[in-house]
Amino acid sequence: MTTSTQNLTEQVVASFANAENPRLRQVMQSLVRHLHAFALDVELSMAEWEMAIGFLTKTGHMCDDKRQEFILLSDTLGFSMLVDSINHRSIEGATETTVLGPFYVPPLKVSPSESDISGDAAGTPLHVEARVTAPDGQPLAGAWVDVWHSDDDGYYDVQKPGQVENLRARFISDADGRFSFWSIVPVPYPIPTDGPVGKMLEAVGRHPYRPAHVHFMIGKDGYDTLVTHLFIEDDPYLQSDAVFGVKQQLVVHLTDEAGGTTSSGEVRGAHRKITHSFGLRPIA
Ligand SMILES: [Fe+2]
Secondary structure (H helix, E strand, C coil): CCHHHHHHHHHHHHCCCCCCCHHHHHHHHHHHHHHHHHHHHHCCCHHHHHHHHHHHHHHHHCCCCCCCHHHHHHHHCCHHHHHHHHHCCCCCCCCCCCCCCCCCCCCCCECCCCEECCCCCCCCEEEEEEEEECCCCCECCCCEEEEECCCCCCCCHHHCCCCCCCCEEEEECCCCCEEEEEEECCCCEECCCCCHHHHHHHHCCCCCEECCEEEEEEECCCECCEEEEEEECCCCCCCCCCCCCCCHHHEECCEEECCEECCCCCEECCEEEEEEEEECCECC
């Protein structure tokens, strides 16, 4: 580092010294130090700087209320999982967290237990029976449980024009902390590759696939809201998730079952089943 670049960095850092908010001051000063150190480390060329500005501009243009390319960028850089791990140290009895992902939409209504959330989506029938508990195993009644996952082609409802709340629902846990639903077994899917993040993955020789999973967001007063997935065992992408979201505790075994009935009385034949317990952590 030359004296002039060091002076420049210190000058920029000092420019934040009078920020009223001490946390904002700390974050901005650290950001500048690391950003400058990065450019010096790789000796960033003008062309590369222009390319980076263009990349970020395209990333912003790709975002709207249904597409979040910046979250995708954060996810594929492992940044989302890093921030997740800083903020959710594991405790015994509490389910581990993972990325929110770019496809969460708050459900419009509460569905009864045993609802089939698959609409007319094709696929292997799936039954999920789950419980929400405190870390000591005590059942938590009245927790809201948002569920969402992709279809048999690997797409979420928000990625398909005209689809509303398919493979997506909210449940409320009963007096014993239980909730259950019917759907289809999700499959591995590529994250959207038609934007700048997809081009970045291609340029560096990375595949865009995520192992098959079901998203869950579970909340109750007095507890941290849990954002997590359940991953399907034996998936070929468990070791190379494009967004680094897999944790071993979240990989589940599916059992083969003979039959069952949905909340609307429809009979289901042979299907696969996930039985699982989610532990919420009390707010410290
Ligand atoms: Fe997902």
